[in-house]
Amino acid sequence: MKAIRIHSFGGPNVLMLDQIDRPVPQPGQVLIKIGAASINPVDYKIRQGGYPRVTLDQLPVTLGRDICGVIEAGTGDDTCRIGDAVFALLDWNVGGYAEFVALPVALCAPKPKSLSTVEAAAVPLAALTAWQGIFDNGELQAGQTILIHAGSGGVGHFAVQFAKNKGARVFATASGINVDFVRQLGADVVIDYKTQRFEDLASDMDVVFDLIGGETRERSWRTLRRGGILISTLGQPDEAKARQYGVRGKGYMAAPSRAQLLEIGRLIDGKKVRPTVTRTYPLEAARDAQRFLEEAHPRGKVVLTVGTW
Numbered sequence: 001m002k003a004i005r006i007h008s009f010g011g012p013n014v015l016m017l018d019q020i021d022r023p024v025p026q027p028g029q030v031l032i033k034i035g036a037a038s039i040n041p042v043d044y045k046i047r048q049g050g051y052p053r054v055t056l057d058q059l060p061v062t063l064g065r066d067i068c069g070v071i072e073a074g075t076g077d078d079t080c081r082i083g084d085a086v087f088a089l090l091d092w093n094v095g096g097y098a099e100f101v102a103l104p105v106a107l108c109a110p111k112p113k114s115l116s117t118v119e120a121a122a123v124p125l126a127a128l129t130a131w132q133g134i135f136d137n138g139e140l141q142a143g144q145t146i147l148i149h150a151g152s153g154g155v156g157h158f159a160v161q162f163a164k165n166k167g168a169r170v171f172a173t174a175s176g177i178n179v180d181f182v183r184q185l186g187a188d189v190v191i192d193y194k195t196q197r198f199e200d201l202a203s204d205m206d207v208v209f210d211l212i213g214g215e216t217r218e219r220s221w222r223t224l225r226r227g228g229i230l231i232s233t234l235g236q237p238d239e240a241k242a243r244q245y246g247v248r249g250k251g252y253m254a255a256p257s258r259a260q261l262l263e264i265g266r267l268i269d270g271k272k273v274r275p276t277v278t279r280t281y282p283l284e285a286a287r288d289a290q291r292f293l294e295e296a297h298p299r300g301k302v303v304l305t306v307g308t309w
Contacts, residue, residue, distance in 0.1 A: 004097035004286040005060040009049030012287040012294075015063070023102035025074035030105045032086065034069040036121035037096035037283075039302040040154065044294050046092065053092055062095025063286075064304075066124035068117045069101075077105050079258075085111040089124040089256040097286055099306060109261035112268040115275070122154075122275040122301035127264050129233060129254040130159035133209055135166075137252050138231045142167030144206035147198065147223055149216055151187060152178035152299040155233070159209055160185040161273045171202045173216075178299050181276075199223050207231065221245045276300030 001022045006014050025031045043063045045051045054061060068087040071080060080086050086108040090096050094103055111120045133155075134140045134148075146163050150156040151172030163170045164186030172187040175194055182190045191198045197219075204225040210217050213234035218241075220230060226246040230237050237249030267273040278298040281289040283306045293302045 001099040002283060003062045003095065003099070004064070004283065005062045005095075006047055007060045009047065009056065009059075012044075012047070012291045014047060015287045015290065016060075017284055017286075018060070020062075020098075022100050025102040028075050028104055028106070029102050030071045030074035030076055030080065030082075030086075030108065031100060031102050032067065032069040032088075032108075033072050033100055034067045034096060034098060034306045035085075035117035036069075036280075036306055037064045037067045037098075037304045038121045038123075038125065038154075039286075039289050039293050039304060040065055040125050041293065042092075042125070044290050047290065051092070058093070061093060062098050064096030064098070065090050065092065066121060066126075067096040067101060068111055068120035069306075071105075071108070072100075074102065075105060080105050080108045080110060085117070085120075087111050087120045087124055087261065089128055089254070089261070091256070097283060097304060097306075099283075106258060107256045109258050109265060112265040114269045114271070118277055118280055118303050118305060119275050121303050122277050123158075123264065123268070124261060125254060126154040126301060127158045127273075127275070128257060128260055129155045130162055130209075131260050131264065132252065132254050132257075133231045133233065134159055134163055134207060137250050138207040138209065138229055140166060140168055140207050143169075145169040145204065146171065146207040146209060147202045147205045147220065148172040148187075148209045148211075149198075149220070150174070150211040151182040151185070151190065153211065153297065154301045155211055156209075157182070157185055157276055157300055158273065160187050162267075164188075165267065165272045171198075171205070173198050181299055210234065210237070221247065277303050279303075280305050
């Protein structure tokens with residue numbers, strides 16, 4: 001089968017289209033024929049050698065963390081049977097930039113009925129990252145206020161919708177061309193970070209969802225109320241800085257969860273949440289797709305189309 005793998009770390013040119021053996025599902029696993037796989041920032045971080053769990057001696061590896069496809073073989077269950085369309089979050093050492101993948105059926109969830117294959121592939125990693133960030137770690141509740149950085153991005157555009165559906169008051173940052181888009185997602189206040197200082201407009205936040213790090217994180221501490229929390233996908237925030245402001249900071253990494261994918265799927269089919277796919281590329285153009293995501297920082301998601309069915 002075709003798979004996009006890296007044999008060394010570096011720029012987009014290290015992505016290679018290889019022919020490798022089709023995986024054989026083990027007990028408790030299913031074989032999925034992939035229809036689409038999404039591109040995420042973690043993919044190019046792995047490619048660059050900046051993801052600590054992937055070292056040189058583990059190469060080659062197939063990239064790609066989330067997929068949508070059809071179960072072709074293996075051990076299904078009452079939720080996901082052979083012939084069903086499913087979506088799933090993969091571990092880094094499995095890889096979705098390929099024609100097939102084998103993974104535990106317990107990680108698969110039925111594809112939301114209202115989504116296309118491409119749209120469904122855009123959901124798992126970004127949506128679970130948002131869900132686990134603002135709810136599991138940030139403990140966001142109805143009536144609270146949250147500041148979401150990069151509100152138009154892959155994770156951010158889900159976070160805005162989840163927080164608003166929860167009943168929170170949502171502040172979000174975005175560039176000027178994306179302000180209307182983020183407002184349409186449900187944000188109550190959208191801050192153009194290129195022309196406005198978010199700390200002048202956001203205060204007494206219960207939760208800050210940091211998807212940027214660096215100076216943005218440093219400026220975010222002062223927007224929190226005492227006892228509030230800053231959640232980040234970019235490592236553990238400075239504990240001394242958190243104490244200085246009388247708040248908490250917490251870093252995390254998203255983990256697979258069928259239960260949460262099922263809940264997210266219900267919200268999608270209930271028209272409460274919708275993924276945005278900005279651009280698609282064929283599998284063979286993975287280099288161009290990663291380059292576009294890394295350089296353009298587009299709204300929503302970028303997806304590779306792998307097969308048709």
